[in-house]
Amino acid sequence: MSAEQMLAFETDCHIFDGCGFPAPGLHSFLFEPIFSIGGFDFNKPMLLAVLGTFLIIGFFWAAFGRAKVVPGKLQMVGEAGYDFVRRGIVYEALGKKEGEKYVPFMVSLFFFVWIMNLWSIIPVAQFPVTSIIAFPAALALIVYVLWMYLTFKKHGFVGGLKNITGYDKSLGGVLPLAVTLEFFSNVLVRPFTHAVRLFANMFAGHLLILMFTIASWYLLNGIGIAYAGVSFVMTIVMTAFELFIQAVQAYVFVLLATNYVQGALAEHH
Amino acid sequence: MKALLLASEGEVEAPLLPPIPELVIGLIAFAIVFFFLAKKLSPKINKVLEERREAIEGGLEKAEAAQAEAQQVLDDYRAQLADARHEAARLRQEAQEQGVAMIAEMRTEGQRQREEIIAAGHAQIEADRKSAAASLRQDVGQLAGDLAAKLVGESLKDATRQSRTIDRFLDELENKSADTAKAEVTR
Numbered sequence: 001m002s003a004e005q006m007l008a009f010e011t012d013c014h015i016f017d018g019c020g021f022p023a024p025g026l027h028s029f030l031f032e033p034i035f036s037i038g039g040f041d042f043n044k045p046m047l048l049a050v051l052g053t054f055l056i057i058g059f060f061w062a063a064f065g066r067a068k069v070v071p072g073k074l075q076m077v078g079e080a081g082y083d084f085v086r087r088g089i090v091y092e093a094l095g096k097k098e099g100e101k102y103v104p105f106m107v108s109l110f111f112f113v114w115i116m117n118l119w120s121i122i123p124v125a126q127f128p129v130t131s132i133i134a135f136p137a138a139l140a141l142i143v144y145v146l147w148m149y150l151t152f153k154k155h156g157f158v159g160g161l162k163n164i165t166g167y168d169k170s171l172g173g174v175l176p177l178a179v180t181l182e183f184f185s186n187v188l189v190r191p192f193t194h195a196v197r198l199f200a201n202m203f204a205g206h207l208l209i210l211m212f213t214i215a216s217w218y219l220l221n222g223i224g225i226a227y228a229g230v231s232f233v234m235t236i237v238m239t240a241f242e243l244f245i246q247a248v249q250a251y252v253f254v255l256l257a258t259n260y261v262q263g264a265l266a267e268h269h
Numbered sequence: 270m271k272a273l274l275l276a277s278e279g280e281v282e283a284p285l286l287p288p289i290p291e292l293v294i295g296l297i298a299f300a301i302v303f304f305f306l307a308k309k310l311s312p313k314i315n316k317v318l319e320e321r322r323e324a325i326e327g328g329l330e331k332a333e334a335a336q337a338e339a340q341q342v343l344d345d346y347r348a349q350l351a352d353a354r355h356e357a358a359r360l361r362q363e364a365q366e367q368g369v370a371m372i373a374e375m376r377t378e379g380q381r382q383r384e385e386i387i388a389a390g391h392a393q394i395e396a397d398r399k400s401a402a403a404s405l406r407q408d409v410g411q412l413a414g415d416l417a418a419k420l421v422g423e424s425l426k427d428a429t430r431q432s433r434t435i436d437r438f439l440d441e442l443e444n445k446s447a448d449t450a451k452a453e454v455t456r
Contacts, residue, residue: 026284046294053298057305064310067317069324082314104307112302133284134291139299196285203284 014221021218024210029131029203045132048125052115060111085110085254093258094265102261105146109139110254113198117246120206121239128246131202133195136253140195143257150264163264194256201249205242212238412442 033041063078
């Protein structure tokens, strides 16, 4: 492969010009560092992550910084988001009394994931930070640690293990098999699926948008122009679809995190 | 959009292997968001939500209190109205009874007065009659006396005189009665 073929977006290449379709791929998720300090490369996803962080803080600061009993417009929007996570997710799973102290965590998690997803369709940024596995992995790791901590704190070491492995004497002979499966499923696979579910959705979504965007440009020659129009429409459709998926994935991520916490706090049965 | 030339750098394309710098950045970024929200903003908004809840509940309580008070006032008013009606009915009844009693009393009084007046009239008449009878008797006696005296005084010498005397007496008697009548008119 030559260097030219590896470029994700070749601006002066069209169909029938004798160059191949510059298909998006794994390379579309790798960025040259914007700057480097020592061995540390600061790249675009990192920049978007930092910007997103300030965006979330800025928004909530503006909304809740001088919170009033009679809310302004921004506070109302903030409260709607806050209440969506609080009532729609946390109270539903954990109840009002038990869930209250996890509300800030889950609200942060939801808006963090959502904004990092949302970068995907923000002009100029146009890259979902969560399609870099490290970001979902970091969040899943935090949830995993919280889950483990709560499990062993609530049930003790043996009780915690029983809770995690779904230990149930009534299973009889199947018990060792069930415990082994549950252990793998919960302790090893769960954080992995938790992170990968979000990552893969954003990864695939970005690839789709990227493919139709590049195709729209690449096809812009001769008879290809007609197809370019179709491709462009698809780009817009996929962008709208992504807007939906981003919110859903953020919701699912937080919902799972809440369910893990609920599982940790649940009594033995 | 910037793209990275991978193959030339010889890195491994492993999308599921998290690069450490991104992992660290992600952790830090989330930690910042979480601590800011948990420490600074969540208490603020919870306080405000609580205040709002209290304000709404307080308003409801106030409204309930006002309603209860209004109900109380209405009940009082109704009770007073009923009392007043009762009192009015009682007064009317009393007045009616009093009126009946007064009419009966007045009737009795009138009856009594009438009887008194009648009795007084009767007494007067009786007294008048008695005095008239007395005076008449006196007059008749005197007249009889006078007549007798005259009859005796003139003696019974002759019939002419006798008849003359009788005539004179009768004339006198006539004059006297005329005088009495005259005096009666002038009086």
